[in-house]
Amino acid sequence: MQLYVVRHGIAVEGSDGMPDGSRPLTEKGRRRFLRTARAFGKLGRKLDLILTSPLVRAVQTAEILAGASKHGKVGVLEELDPKFEAPALRAAVAGRAGKAGTVAVVGHEPQLSSLLALLCEVSQADIDLKKGSIVRLDAADLAEEKSDARWWMKAKGNRVKGLPLQKQAKAPRAPAKAASGKSKRAAKHQARKRTAAAIPPKAARPATGAAVSV
Numbered sequence: 001m002q003l004y005v006v007r008h009g010i011a012v013e014g015s016d017g018m019p020d021g022s023r024p025l026t027e028k029g030r031r032r033f034l035r036t037a038r039a040f041g042k043l044g045r046k047l048d049l050i051l052t053s054p055l056v057r058a059v060q061t062a063e064i065l066a067g068a069s070k071h072g073k074v075g076v077l078e079e080l081d082p083k084f085e086a087p088a089l090r091a092a093v094a095g096r097a098g099k100a101g102t103v104a105v106v107g108h109e110p111q112l113s114s115l116l117a118l119l120c121e122v123s124q125a126d127i128d129l130k131k132g133s134i135v136r137l138d139a140a141d142l143a144e145e146k147s148d149a150r151w152w153m154k155a156k157g158n159r160v161k162g163l164p165l166q167k168q169a170k171a172p173r174a175p176a177k178a179a180s181g182k183s184k185r186a187a188k189h190q191a192r193k194r195t196a197a198a199i200p201p202k203a204a205r206p207a208t209g210a211a212v213s214v
Contacts, residue, residue: 001097001142003119004040004047004104005112005135006065009033011057021055032155033061033132037068039157040134046070048100051093053080053107061132062106072100080107086114094143104134116163119147128166130155135164 010029014020025033047069052062054076066074078084079092089111097103105112109129117124119137129135132155139147149163 001100001139002045002102003093003137003139003142003147004102005116005129005137006061006104006106007109007112007129007131007133008053008055008058008061008106009064009132011131024056025060029057029132030060030064033064034068036132036134036153036155036157037065040065040153041069044070045102046072047102047104048072049097049103050074051077051080051096051103051105053082054078055081055108058106058108062104065104065106077105080105080111082108082111084111086111086118089115090118091143097142116149120149120163121146122163126163126165128164130164133164 008029009025009032011023011025012018014023047065048071050062050066050071050073052058052074058080059076062074065071075096077092077096079089084092089105089107093103093105105115110124113124113127113129116122116127116129116135116137119139119142134153136150136152137147138150139145151159151161152164153159
C-alpha cells in the first residue's frame with residue numbers, strides 16, 4: 001500500500017468568534033497547496049481513497065488534492081480529528097483502507113507527526129511536517145508492520161527523499177585559516193630567537209700574538 005500523509009494548507013488564525021474546526025484556508029494557503037497538488041497530480045498516481053479530518057481547513061485541502069489528481073472515493077475519517085491519538089488513527093486508516101492500493105490522509109499537527117513516528121519507528125521530535133506537505137510511505141501491512149518513508153513533497157512541488165526532518169545540528173566550526181605570509185615570517189623569527197637563546201655562546205678567541213697559557 002502507498003500511504004500519502006498530507007498536512008492541511010495555511011489557514012486563517014483562530015479568534016473568539018470562530019471555532020477552531022471552522023477555520024478555512026487562506027488565499028495564500030489555497031494557492032500554495034494547489035501548486036503542490038498539481039505537482040503531485042503530474043506524477044500520474046491515482047488515489048483509490050482520500051480520507052480527511054472533519055475540520056474545514058483539512059476538508060478544503062482534500063478537495064484541492066482531489067481536484068488536481070486522479071482519485072476514487074473521498075470521505076471523512078473522524079479519527080483524523082487531532083484529538084485522537086496516533087495508534088487509534090493508524091487502526092482506523094488500516095480498517096477503512098481495506099484493499100485500496102493508494103490512500104491519502106489529510107489532517108493536522110501534531111497528530112500526523114505522531115503517526116509518521118509510529119509507522120516509521122522514529123522520534124516524533126525529529127519530524128518537521130510543514131503545512132501543505134505530502135509524505136509518501138510504503139507499507140506491506142499498515143496495521144502492524146513498519147512503513148518505509150519514500151519521499152516528501154514541499155509546497156513548491158519539489159520532492160525530497162525520506163521523511164521531513166528537523167534541521168541537523170549546526171555544522172562544526174571551520175578550521176582556522178592558514179597563517180599569512182607576514183605571520184609565518186614572524187613565527188620563524190621567534191623560533192630563531194628561541195634557538196639562539198638555547199645555545200651557549202662560543203668561548204672568545206685570544207688576541208693575535210698573545211701568550212697562551214699551558
